[in-house]
Amino acid sequence: MEASRHWRLKQERYTLMGEICPHCEEKIFPPRDICPACGENARNLYKYSGRGEVYSFTTVYQAPAGYEENAPYTIALVRLEEGPMLTAQLTDLGDETVEIGMPVEMVTRKLRSDGERGMLVYGYKFRPQLARTISA
Amino acid sequence: MTDHKVPPILKPIRDVGIVGYGAYIPRYRLPASEVARIWKAGSGGLLIEEKAVSGLDEDVITMSIEAARNALARAEIDPSEIRAVWVGSESHPYAVKPTSTVVAEAIGATPHTQAADWEFACKAGTEAIQAAIGFVGSEMARFALAIGMDTAQARPGDPLEYTAGAGGAAFLLGPAEISLATIESSYSFATDTPDFFRRANEKYPEHGERFTGEPSYFKHITSAAQALMQAIEASPSDYQHVVFHQPNTKFPQRVGRALGFKPEQIETGLLVPLIGNTYAGSALVGLTAVLDVAEPGDRILLVSYGSGAGSDAISLRATELLPERHNLAPQTQDYIARRTEIDYATYARFRGKLTMK
């Protein structure tokens, strides 16, 4: 894999780096290099704010291999404020109940570990937006 | 041996300051009374109220990333201008593979950057800051990022289990003229003192009772603070705030009193009662709480302590640029207010104390 492609995959997973179409300004996530709206080449990088809201969600009790430690956990369809929709795990819920329309923000977390000896895999999850006494 | 009439302080050629800072404290809290309940210890004379506990998907890497993002939000610089990402911790997720490269990648500082992990018990974060001061102060770099972060481990039932918490902070060092707080000077004091240690491949640390307290924490912090203040002709009354390493509530209060500081100078940065001892993050997260409220011209003294043993003392002064950057990222008190209490069983699960297979 060419180095720049590898870097882009990490940026996608760690920081929600996507693309924007130079022809029609469609914002694209995950990056796919071709604009789904107009079909033209779209390779311009675009960094999402990480803010969005829960569009739909479900709780996973029987986790696939590598994710058992976290079960049960909540998976959500999150609509980013810039438009695209993606699937991600919700985290830091504490005792909050998840609701459709709930404002969430991206955090980089441990997605899975391949046992005691394996590699740790990090990527994006979403959590309830942090309450701030004084907003920016 | 040279006889130093004036303590030899560490001062770079170019003036350096903090351009951005950011804290991180995880959501979960384990009350000390809950630890006492499990070990039938009674709840009189507990050293803190509760400690912060990281969630199942958190570690020093993920926590450092969030603190670093907060520091960058306040600094408003292009992360590709960062030439060093240094993370000090006792709980790096990997024994071999740097925390710092993942953090650097996640904040967009790669690939033109130095990256390294630092170790020196609880002062690994302040030594990363001192090295960053040198990196920027020598003009090798325009920006260097120093982080102190821990998810502290303690053996179940050990007195440390009441206080060993999770959290820390990130500081972006850069040229003084664009800083929200300038570094006036710093000083480092270290001796070979075996008060606390963990051998390779051991999960939990050991502490030598005989060396805890007087010959370690108090001696090193007092020596470092006094030497720095003597060298720059400052006295305790010149400072609006002072932040010490805080393994419990009493130690920083006592060392502060011994040095001649008043309780109100210590108060703002004393977070240990509510988040526990965050080891390499301890003094640094206290400094973020001070910077959140400090006003231009305020002087701040920071003194860390790391077992083994040493103290770094750093004298800072807030600039006119600080107030406008207060709210560009979450304040430390916002993280403290985000609080979900857990019981000991949940804590045991979160901290990997249950064997699943």
Ligand SMILES: [Zn+2]
């Ligand atoms: Zn298009």
